Amino acid sequence: MLITIIQLILAVLLIAAILLQQRGTGLSGAFGGEGSVYSTRRGIEKILFTSTIVIAVLFFGTSVGRLLF
Numbered sequence: 001m002l003i004t005i006i007q008l009i010l011a012v013l014l015i016a017a018i019l020l021q022q023r024g025t026g027l028s029g030a031f032g033g034e035g036s037v038y039s040t041r042r043g044i045e046k047i048l049f050t051s052t053i054v055i056a057v058l059f060f061g062t063s064v065g066r067l068l069f
Helices: 002-023 044-068
Strands: none
Touching: 002 044
């Protein structure tokens, strides 16, 4: 029961983190408008990017743990 609640919280956090990353891209990236410019992640973008990866790994771990136990 506890692992289900943890997995639900991680799922909501993962959705929020992905949506916050996609908010700043705009439609020009979908049509190839930003393909020629290389930009590095700085500040809050970098923190959001790494936290998304960490949350995804934790979500995957809880999913495998729920499957095994």
